[in-house]
Amino acid sequence: MTRKKRRLYFVILGLLAIGTAAALVLSALRQDIVFFFSPSEIMEAKVPTEGRRIRLGGLVEQGSVVKQGALVHFKVTDGAHSLPVVFEGLLPDLFREGQGVVTEGRMGDGVFMASEVLAKHDENYMPKEVAESLKKSGHWQGEQPK
Amino acid sequence: MIAEIGHFALILALAVALVQATIPLIGASRGNATWMALSGPTSTAQVLLIGISFAALMHAYVTSDFSVMNVAQNSHTDKPMLYKVAGVWGNHEGSLLLWITILALFGFAVTLFGRNLPPGLKSRALAVQAMITVGFLLFILLTSNPFARLEPPPINGSGLNPLLQDPGLAFHPPLLYLGYVGFSMAFSFAIAALIEGRVDAAWARWVRPWTLAAWVFLTCGIALGSWWAYYELGWGGWWYWDPVENASFMPWLAGTALLHSAVVVEKRDALKSWTILLAITAFGLSLLGTFLVRSGVITSVHAFATDPARGVFILGLLVVAIGGSFLLYALRAPTLKTGGLFAPLSREGALLLNNVLMATGAGTVLLGTLYPLFADALDLGKVSVGPPFFNSVFLPLMVPMVLAMGIGPLMSWKRGDLAGALSRLKVAAIVALIVAIVTWVAQGGSLGPWWAAAGMGLAVWLLLGTLTELAERTRLFRVPVGQSLLRLGKLPRAAWGMTLTHAGLAVFIAGMTASSAWKVESVQSQKIGETVTVAGYAFTLKTVQDVQGPNYIASRGTFEVTKDGAHFAVMQPQKRSYKMPPMPTTEAAIETTFLGDVYAVVGDASSDGGYVTRLYFNPLVVWMWFGTAMMVFGGLVSLSDRRHRIGAPTRAPTHVPANSVKA
Numbered sequence: 001m002t003r004k005k006r007r008l009y010f011v012i013l014g015l016l017a018i019g020t021a022a023a024l025v026l027s028a029l030r031q032d033i034v035f036f037f038s039p040s041e042i043m044e045a046k047v048p049t050e051g052r053r054i055r056l057g058g059l060v061e062q063g064s065v066v067k068q069g070a071l072v073h074f075k076v077t078d079g080a081h082s083l084p085v086v087f088e089g090l091l092p093d094l095f096r097e098g099q100g101v102v103t104e105g106r107m108g109d110g111v112f113m114a115s116e117v118l119a120k121h122d123e124n125y126m127p128k129e130v131a132e133s134l135k136k137s138g139h140w141q142g143e144q145p146k
Numbered sequence: 147m148i149a150e151i152g153h154f155a156l157i158l159a160l161a162v163a164l165v166q167a168t169i170p171l172i173g174a175s176r177g178n179a180t181w182m183a184l185s186g187p188t189s190t191a192q193v194l195l196i197g198i199s200f201a202a203l204m205h206a207y208v209t210s211d212f213s214v215m216n217v218a219q220n221s222h223t224d225k226p227m228l229y230k231v232a233g234v235w236g237n238h239e240g241s242l243l244l245w246i247t248i249l250a251l252f253g254f255a256v257t258l259f260g261r262n263l264p265p266g267l268k269s270r271a272l273a274v275q276a277m278i279t280v281g282f283l284l285f286i287l288l289t290s291n292p293f294a295r296l297e298p299p300p301i302n303g304s305g306l307n308p309l310l311q312d313p314g315l316a317f318h319p320p321l322l323y324l325g326y327v328g329f330s331m332a333f334s335f336a337i338a339a340l341i342e343g344r345v346d347a348a349w350a351r352w353v354r355p356w357t358l359a360a361w362v363f364l365t366c367g368i369a370l371g372s373w374w375a376y377y378e379l380g381w382g383g384w385w386y387w388d389p390v391e392n393a394s395f396m397p398w399l400a401g402t403a404l405l406h407s408a409v410v411v412e413k414r415d416a417l418k419s420w421t422i423l424l425a426i427t428a429f430g431l432s433l434l435g436t437f438l439v440r441s442g443v444i445t446s447v448h449a450f451a452t453d454p455a456r457g458v459f460i461l462g463l464l465v466v467a468i469g470g471s472f473l474l475y476a477l478r479a480p481t482l483k484t485g486g487l488f489a490p491l492s493r494e495g496a497l498l499l500n501n502v503l504m505a506t507g508a509g510t511v512l513l514g515t516l517y518p519l520f521a522d523a524l525d526l527g528k529v530s531v532g533p534p535f536f537n538s539v540f541l542p543l544m545v546p547m548v549l550a551m552g553i554g555p556l557m558s559w560k561r562g563d564l565a566g567a568l569s570r571l572k573v574a575a576i577v578a579l580i581v582a583i584v585t586w587v588a589q590g591g592s593l594g595p596w597w598a599a600a601g602m603g604l605a606v607w608l609l610l611g612t613l614t615e616l617a618e619r620t621r622l623f624r625v626p627v628g629q630s631l632l633r634l635g636k637l638p639r640a641a642w643g644m645t646l647t648h649a650g651l652a653v654f655i656a657g658m659t660a661s662s663a664w665k666v667e668s669v670q671s672q673k674i675g676e677t678v679t680v681a682g683y684a685f686t687l688k689t690v691q692d693v694q695g696p697n698y699i700a701s702r703g704t705f706e707v708t709k710d711g712a713h714f715a716v717m718q719p720q721k722r723s724y725k726m727p728p729m730p731t732t733e734a735a736i737e738t739t740f741l742g743d744v745y746a747v748v749g750d751a752s753s754d755g756g757y758v759t760r761l762y763f764n765p766l767v768v769w770m771w772f773g774t775a776m777m778v779f780g781g782l783v784s785l786s787d788r789r790h791r792i793g794a795p796t797r798a799p800t801h802v803p804a805n806s807v808k809a
Contacts, residue, residue: 009490013499017506017543024539025510032534033517035527055530067750069671070758089669090749090760093721093730104532132528 034104038133039076039083042107056083056112057102057130065097076101076112078133087114100130149214152202153293159195159250160283162188166276170269174341182265185272186257192279193254200234200247203292207234213299216240216292222305222726224697232316233306238440238456239292241319245436246282248320248327249275252356256331263352270338271331278330281463289456305726308698314374322367322394326432328360329401332408333429336422337471340478345422350412353425355785357408361401362781368394369774376767377734384661384770387536392515393435396508400428403504406497414486414494414559419479420501426475430468431508437464438515492562496554503547510539541597548604548655551648552611556618570618574610581606594663601659609652616645643784650776657769660742666763673756681763683744684708685717690748690757698724700733703748703757707737719748743767 036055061082064075072091075082085103095101095117105114166188173181203216207230212218220237221230229236235244253275260268286292309315332353339345371394376384385391404424410417437460488494514531521529552574556567568575582603589598617623619641620633666681677686688704700720707714717735724731737744742765749758 006487006490009495010498013502017502018509021506021510021539021543024542025513028535028538029517032538033529033531035529037528067753067758069752069754069756070669090732090747090758093732 036102038078039081040078040133042083042112043081051106053104053106055102055104056085056114057100057133058082059130059134060095060097060099060101062097076103083112084110085112085114087117089117091117102130148202148205149211149293149295152199152206153291155195155198155202156283156287156293159192159199160280160287162191162195163276163279163283166192167273167280171273171341174266174269174273179265182269185269185276188276189250189253189257189272192276193250196243196247196250200243203240203243204231204234206293207231210303211299212301212303213295213297214292215294215296218296218300218303220306221303222697223302224726225306225311226696228313228316229306229311232310235319235323236306236310239286239290241323242282242286242290242440243292244320245323245327246279246286248323249279249282249330252327252331253279260352264348266342267335267338267349270341271334274334274337275330278334278467281467285456285459285463289459302726305697305724307727308722308724308729308731309378311724312374312378314370314378318367318370318374320367321363321370325360325362325364325367325394325401326397326435328356328363329397329404329425329429329432331356331360332404332425333471336425337474340422340474343478343481345411345418345482347412347415350408350421351789354405354408354412357401357405357425357428358781358785361398361405362778362785364394364398364401365774365778365781368398369771369778373771377736379732384767387514387531387533389515390439392511392536393438396511396515397428397431397435399504399508399511400424400431403501403508404428406504407501410494410497414488416484416486416488416494417498417501418484419475419482420498422479422482423475424501424505426468426471427505427508430464430471431512433460433464433467434512437461486560488559489561491557491564493554493557493559495562496550496557499550500547500554503543503550507540507543507547510543511536514539545600545604548608548651551651552607552614555612555615555644555648571611571614574607574614577610578603578607589664598659598663601655601663605652605656605659608655609649612645612648612652638789639787640784640789643780643782643787646780646783647777648780650773650778650780652773653776654770654773657766657771657773660766661764661770664765668761670759671752671754671756672759673754676756678759678761680761681742682709683714683761683763685746685759685761687757687759690751693720695722697726698722698731701748703746703759705735705746707744707746715744717744717746719746721748721750738768740768741765 034053034055036057039056039058042056056076058076058078061075061077064073064082066073070088070090072087072089073084074087074097075084077083085105086108087103087105102118103112103114104116104118105112107113166185170182170185170188173179173184203214205211206214206217207221208227210217210221210223210230212221216237216239217233220240221233225233233240235241253272256263256268256272256275335349335353339349368391371391372384375381375386404421404427407417407421407424411421437457440456440460486494514535517531518529521527552571553564553567556562556570557564582599585602586599616634619637620630622630625633668678668680670678672678672685672687674687674689677684679685684707686706686708688706690701690703693700693702700722702718702720705717705719707717715737717737719735720733722731722733723729732747732749735746742763745762745764747760749760752758
């Protein structure tokens, strides 16, 4: 076993591992990443949402939360448009009307079927994407004072 | 006054660190022993000054001095003492101060235990250590002063985020930081070795125990964080592939690889430049982790409000530290002499395979974690990369690794006998296959996920492979049993360490597989007196009452749980509303059994007069915690091996101080 041979072995092993990883990553990037959209982007049908798992973010519209057993209906708004969401399960502790929220799920017939409502650990926390999409639609209210 | 002393001590520490970062380095290159020796007293001065500063902040918290802004924003007089103390690092400024306190402690440890280290290597490593200190001290002093005053002081503080008021999380950051910062030792010594142009067995013997200690702390820290997420967040999950979690997992992967390649450097004098690269990477990823968590550039479910301006500073620090090290590596690594040769099929080869897979795994986690940033920068849309990505990329890479973990230890150094190793593993392979098939049948074939059978099979393979190696070492069944036991008693502790950690990983894999594959979850609106059955456990909601806590009020549900008609447990989950800051939290009730956790959460009242409840059966969860505990224990056992004891290494046996073994 010469030095050169060992280096070759090392290189082949590395390439093999990186090649496998690259193949896995590329296939996963096609299927497994989740895009984030605002209600406007979905309502104005700018983006393909058919059957894809997506994230929807915005503010929980005031007065829109209706609880029906374990089922929760609410609307997510970015000021310009609001989209009805239905979710079954326990809402995160910091879910409140007027607060920023990120939900993950699929578009149903005009209704967003959320399978997850993402929880935040901090009441002053505004998800970055939500802040940006609110800014875009001109409804940004600035940082909430602490 | 005490806060000002703390602040002043930090400024003094910066001055001392500047001296320590330059003079010993110049001394080492000129061969000036006096200049080199300066690294000793300066590192002692550092630990004292930074210690004073840390104690000053601790004092402000314990006495609830709300004229200090940091205390006012994060503490409250009603808070139990444990959380006043933990509050010191429950915020940005304080956690950085903890970071740097630990860094100073590690630097001091080099001075304390490294008396028999070659002076050149020691002074250079301490100088590098001081450079890191300078960076972080500047960061604290310029952007995140924990001692800033508030005028006039408020009557009371705003309190600590209630989710953090938990014993699990009180100790999570210090352990995590001990791990992160612990890798700075390997890093500093790697840079010092690059400057010296020399890596040898003595270097590896010094770096190994420190890396191992850092690895033990990091493992503990990650496990504690995961355990906290499991019982405190009330989602029934324990790992979400969230950026903040990944930030701690990447250094762990790199550190694990480093641990294994350092063995090769020590025993076989090979893989030197690779080991150096790993040492740089492990600490680089620790810095990156700190950056990701502290800057808020990535949306995370665990994210707390952050200040992006600070992110720029850490990013700069990151670029200088990592970029500089890689540059130095590129310039100096070719000058490192390559050592012992080995065949691809050998212990070294197996360890190398482990390294390549670990590094690739860390690479994919890094890619997935940073991908949203790239996508945003390149205008590919806003994306999030979550569990599906990591599960389909990272886990397949770990399959060959676990397979190799069974075989590697049975191969000999230099040139191994793969056929021989495999023939000794026949029993392990057959049993693993049987377990996989039984698992498949037991879960009803394709009713359960296909990978569950594979996961259980792999766990058994690894466990039996590890035990086979132990049996080989003791020549079990080939010599009388008594003699085998005698051999067992004489095994070096490092060997026990390996056996325990590898077996621990096997137990962990079994727990992870089962809890991911066969979790049973039920969410419903439950009226008082109504019974819901989950995985054979019948939950009857008896009452929901209001109870008063020290700084919260809670509505507490009481479930009577029966299994097969017999009483199992009374479970009382709570939904708490904290007063300061006003914030609700969920306290799950968990009954742990050997085969799984029964997990209940109570939520808000629903419109039909019931309560929303979430009930789980999480199989084999306790196996994960037990497996992790075995891994940590294995690390500690290995650390107690005489050969690994910190301070034990000598480069030349000419001068061995009698009291150098202290750790």
